[in-house]
Amino acid sequence: MPGAEAPRDVGERIRRLKKELNAVILAHNYQLPEVQEVADYVGDSLELTLRAAETDAKYLVFAGVDFMAEQAAVLNPDKVVLHPDPGARCPMAAMLPRSLLLEYKRRYPGVPVVLYVNTLAEAKAEADYICTSANAVEVVRRVPSDRVVFGPDANLARYVELKTGKEVIAVPPTGHCYVHLSISPEDVEKLREAYPDAEVLAHPECVPEVWAGADLVGSTSSMVRRAGASSAKRFIVATEVGLLHRLRVENPAKEFVPAYQNAVCVFMKRITLEKVYESLRDLKHPVRVPPEIASRVAEALRRTFELLGASR
Ligand code: SF4
Structure with a gap:
């Protein structure tokens, strides 16, 4: 394309800007190879969450989808989290709006709510515990109840039910990731x-x-x-x-x-090298989670770490 920069040049500019700004790039495992190449850390949501909390960088560029960038913002109120494309939204996270979760909480009073990290902050604020796919079984096993409400992935809910022997009520009952379903x-x-x-x-x-x-x-x-x-x-x-x-x-x-070569998340792939560069150059798009929601999400995470016996 005339005038377009070769990816290698964009990569070099990104590296220069990272140094100038004291910024780090966190890239999810599902990101494009060239985005993974410029990242300081590549991992799943749990690994990136821990990395984000460890670094003393001023800016965190989160190459992933909306709920991940939100989570980084919740855990790092003293840093600026930039999301290169706010249109990179996870459709599974969108399947569990706060209103639906509140309906389930009314339907199952007193039953602990465990939410998968792939959930928006507005719903996470209503959770008792927050898990990842890496620790979902362990979290549910340790919850002091034989029944839990679990969302938004119904397949993960079934896996957790099988492994723990507890009753796992999926919310929504057909919540899914279209990529893994394919x-x-x-x-x-x-x-x-x-x-x-x-x-x-x-x-x-x-x-x-x-x-x-x-x-x-x-x-x-x-x-x-x-x-x-x-x-x-x-x-x-x-x-x-x-x-x-x-x-x-x-x-x-x-x-x-x-297993299936077309198992591609188009939402993850919205984050291009060019968008990462623009995000650093123009400091866009900062992620803001309302403080009252952020503090409730942080509280659910703190409760989860306590449940797992980790001090964090
Ligand atoms: S891979 Fe699935 S769960 Fe992950 S962001 Fe894409 S749609 Fe959401």
Whole structure:
């Protein structure tokens, strides 16, 4: 395109601006490879949340979707969190508005509410506990109740129910991630037959028929750890295809096959290198969470860390 900068030049400008501004870039595992390349940290939402809290940078550029940038803003009130494209919104998070959660709280009085981190702050403020896919089972196991209301991913709710033996009431009952839903058990089965030596790594947002036969069911960070530690040389990866970039960079001698090559989150991919650059150059778009909501979300997170016995 005439006048457009080569990605490498944009990357160099981003690196220069990061230094000048004392900024860091946090990129989710599902981000475009070139965005992952300029990031200071690449990880899942839990890893990035912890990284965001550790850094003393003035600006945090969050290359991910809306609920992640909100979460970083809640935990870092002394920093400026920039979201390169406010249109990068997670449709699953949008499936659980605060009004629906309040309806469930009325319907199930006294039943603890555990929300997956993939939820907007307005709903998180109404939660008792907040979990990630990495610790959802452990959080629900430790909640002092045999029943919990859990949202917004119904597949993860079913996984947690199976693992804990508790009653897990999904809100909404059909909440889902369209990307993980697009991965079919038939596709995984065909790949298993084609690569009998491969390990299957599946995200619990997939349908149960996909994760039921997997060698590992877990978060993207647990997939990265497993790929590094396993003696297997080949892996079938049932999650968003962006993770394959990180897996290949960290394990150049191993082979990673996407369970479904079109498992692409178009919302994650809205964050381009150019938008990251503009975000730093013009300090746009700062994420603001109303203080009364932020303090309630922070309280639910504090309660969760306490439940897990972590001091943070
Ligand atoms: S991959 Fe799924 S859960 Fe993650 S941002 Fe995209 S739609 Fe939301």
